[in-house]
Structure formats: structure tokens, C-alpha cells
Amino acid sequence: xxNAGINDLxxxxxxxxxxxxxxxxxxxxxxxxxxxxxxxxxxTFRTRGMTALYRAICETLDLxxxxxxxxxxxLINIYTDGQDNASGNxxxxxxxxIKQAQNKGYTITFIGTEKDVNTMVNTMHLDKSxxxxxxxxxxxxxxxxxxxxxxxxxxxxxxxxGLDVSKGFYKEVVKK
Numbered sequence: 001x002x003n004a005g006i007n008d009l010x011x012x013x014x015x016x017x018x019x020x021x022x023x024x025x026x027x028x029x030x031x032x033x034x035x036x037x038x039x040x041x042x043x044t045f046r047t048r049g050m051t052a053l054y055r056a057i058c059e060t061l062d063l064x065x066x067x068x069x070x071x072x073x074x075l076i077n078i079y080t081d082g083q084d085n086a087s088g089n090x091x092x093x094x095x096x097x098i099k100q101a102q103n104k105g106y107t108i109t110f111i112g113t114e115k116d117v118n119t120m121v122n123t124m125h126l127d128k129s130x131x132x133x134x135x136x137x138x139x140x141x142x143x144x145x146x147x148x149x150x151x152x153x154x155x156x157x158x159x160x161x162g163l164d165v166s167k168g169f170y171k172e173v174v175k176k
Contacts, residue, residue: 001145002043002079008149009037015156022060026050026086029059034067053080054087054094057124061097064106073159074106075169077148081112083119098124102166107155109169111144130169147173 002021009017017037022029025048057078068074084091098108107130110120114133120126132147134140151173158165 001142002045005145005149005152006037006040006042009152012153012156014160020060020064022056024052024056026052029056034064050086051080051082051084052086052090053078053082053084055090057094058090058097061101061106064101065104068104071105073165074101074104075152075155075165076101076106076108077152078108078110078120079112079145080110080116083116095124098126105166107165107169109148109151111141111148127167129167129171132170132174 006019009019018034019037019040020034021043023043023045027048027050029052060076064074064076087094102108108126109130109132110117110124110126111132111134112120113136117128117131117133121128121131132144132151134144147170151170154172155165155169
């Protein structure tokens with residue numbers, strides 16, 4: 001699904017896309033530097049165990065803060081297959097880091113199971129309209145990643161038209 005999203009972005013000519021991917025587990029948090037989308041061929045993942053989700057969020061936001069220019073639009077799509085269980089002190093700092101990023105104009109979205117979505121809305125203070133829940137199945141994830149692609153196109157059009165993109169990322173695709 002991630003590779004399909006990358007390939008989809010390569011076909012878009014409506015915006016200049018830079019891509020950062022954070023692959024994480026309990027012992028690994030690797031954020032690829034901000035890269036032009038056309039320079040990425042494909043990505044691979046392997047399961048490792050544990051979920052240091054909040055650590056990954058904080059470290060990726062730190063990386064972006066170092067590289068993003070003023071007034072650039074930043075869209076962060078977070079996907080996870082489980083709740084955080086390995087972030088240590090980042091568990092308490094992640095909500096504030098997300099709030100700071102949102103105050104800079106970053107649009108932060110989340111895809112996960114209903115339980116994961118509710119946790120992110122309640123603990124990380126993400127706007128519910130920027131979240132998308134799926135049933136935990138491979139088919140459900142594939143459908144949600146397809147909806148994410150549509151939402152990303154809507155987002156790009158909204159940015160081009162100078163609209164507020166801080167909330168409502170999945171609003172239109174969930175209606176359908």
C-alpha cells in the first residue's frame with residue numbers, strides 16, 4: 001500500500017512532493033531524509049515487534065522541523081498496526097510535539113483500527129476528521145490506503161486554492 005501511494009504521487013503534476021518515510025519498531029526508528037518523490041523507487045518493510053509510535057512521531061517531526069521551509073505545506077500520514085508500547089519518555093512529549101507541528105500549519109493524519117484511532121484522538125489530540133479507521137484486515141488496510149490517495153488529491157487541490165487544510169482531510173472520502 002505504501003508503494004502504491006508513492007507510485008500514485010509520482011503521477012501527480014499538481015504539486016512538488018517531497019517524501020519522508022519513518023520505519024519504526026521498538027528497537028529501530030529510521031526516518032529517510034526528505035526526498036523528491038521521483039527519486040524513490042520502492043520501499044520494503046519487515047516485521048520486528050514492539051511499536052515505538054510516539055518516538056517515531058517525535059523524531060520525524062524533529063527531522064522535518066530542521067528541513068521544512070517557512071510557509072511550506074506539510075502533510076503527515078501516520079499508519080500503524082498497533083498502539084504504542086515502546087516509546088519511553090516520548091509518550092509524554094508526543095502530544096506537545098504534535099500540537100507544535102499543527103501550530104506551524106502541518107496537517108497530521110492517522111490511519112489505524114478504530115481502537116488506535118480513538119487513542120490518537122484522545123491522547124494526541126488529533127482532529128477526528130483527520131483520522132481513518134479500518135477493520136484490521138489486509139483488505140481494510142488496502143481500502144483505507146486507496147481512500148488516503150483520494151484524500152491526498154483533495155488536499156493538494158485545497159492547498160492550490162488557498163483553503164485551510166488543517167482539518168477535514170478524510171471528510172469527503174468518508175462520506176462516500
